[in-house]
Amino acid sequence: MRKKLTLLAAGIAAAFSLAACGAGGSAPASTNAASLDPAKPATLKVGASPVPHAKILEFINENLAPKAGLKLDIKEIEDYQTPNTALSDGSLDANFYQHLPWFEDQVKTKGYKFDHGAGVHIEPYAAFSDKAKSIADIKDGAKVAITNDPSNQVRALKVLQNAGLLKDIKDDSSILSLADAQNPKKLKFSENQPELLVNDLHDPSVDLALINGNFILKAGLSTKSALAVESVQNNPYANFLAWRQDEKGDARIAKLEELLHSPEVKAFIQKEWPNGDVTPAF
Known part of the structure; x- marks a missing residue:
């Protein structure tokens, strides 16, 4: 399920741009993964850039999430400010669009209390x-x-x-x-x-x-x-999943982080963008 999410404030896209990211991270510790039931999928609201992020999430939603007891409510967001603003205020449960330099600058300058996962893919500049x-x-x-x-x-x-x-x-x-x-x-x-x-x-x-x-x-x-x-070798700009620190232990986020690094997602990225416009980071 993919939806457009409007800007939270006028001119927000003009304030900053880019996104991006990479690098190491880890999924939130989950002690209740067994609570995810395929018969009653748990919904996770995720903000993402339309391409390739939302497209990757859509693949997961259609092919991997149902068996994992997860349902993704995907919000497509065009700019680079809204995803973190919406994550911070609770409008989103997670976002998937940014790389480590952008993430660290946002956390430092905006005071966000976020954690992030490991790099999923790199989009060369x-x-x-x-x-x-x-x-x-x-x-x-x-x-x-x-x-x-x-x-x-x-x-x-x-x-x-x-x-x-x-x-x-x-x-x-x-x-x-x-x-x-x-x-x-x-x-x-x-x-x-x-x-x-x-x-x-x-x-x-x-x-x-x-x-x-x-x-x-x-x-x-x-x-x-x-x-x-830009070379993808030793590239620090791999994009990753981000979530609020108070969501530690959320089985939904831990499961999505796992699925984002699955062999199926890697194969999907390689098939969808065979010329390297999007390259797996794992």
């Missing part, structure tokens, strides 16, 4: 252009559209560095304070919300756009046509 056919075609002074989300700007900058367009990018670098020595081609950066970067790609004034994986998929793009793609 990528650079696209409607003008250039290769990175070599990117000229000095080119305009580059990039996310305004601090936790992902460095990620995007490293894609550019690996493509040979920038140098000496450090984890705490800001696109607003790059020295000329780090930016030898004097690229001009234009910040925007991550969900709007696909629109920027088609802006005649933009030469290159760095786009988040879930928005690549939503726009019908593929990393096969990208000019530069």
Whole structure:
């Protein structure tokens, strides 16, 4: 069951963007797993980005959850702020959309009391252009559209560095304070919300756009046509399931965390996105 969830407040999507995540985590300890009864499935309300997250949850809901005594009420959410806001206020039981750098920044700046599971999949960041056919075609002074989300700007900058367009990018670098020595081609950066970067790609004034994986998929793009793609090797941006700390011991969440890391889900991801636009992290 997939439903749209509207923004909790006007302009919330403009405040921050991206999501994302990865890395190690663990399911909440569950002492009452036996209470999940296939004859009377327990409902779990989960917020997720439409693609690939909600699609993965839908596969679980149709193929794995019934036998596990679980029923997922999937809420599709377009922006990156609402899922955590809704999780914090109890509107959601869990969310599935973010990676560790984003999660840690949200917990630190918003004071959320959250825990998270292990990485499920990675969506590589990528650079696209409607003008250039290769990175070599990117000229000095080119305009580059990039996310305004601090936790992902460095990620995007490293894609550019690996493509040979920038140098000496450090984890705490800001696109607003790059020295000329780090930016030898004097690229001009234009910040925007991550969900709007696909629109920027088609802006005649933009030469290159760095786009988040879930928005690549939503726009019908593929990393096969990208000019530069983030490596999935040792990638810290695997997306995972998150829940409130006060839900420790919730058998529903523990079961979903288990199912998200099942061989069936891994096979589904590999079959659905064989070109690596979504790559299992387990």
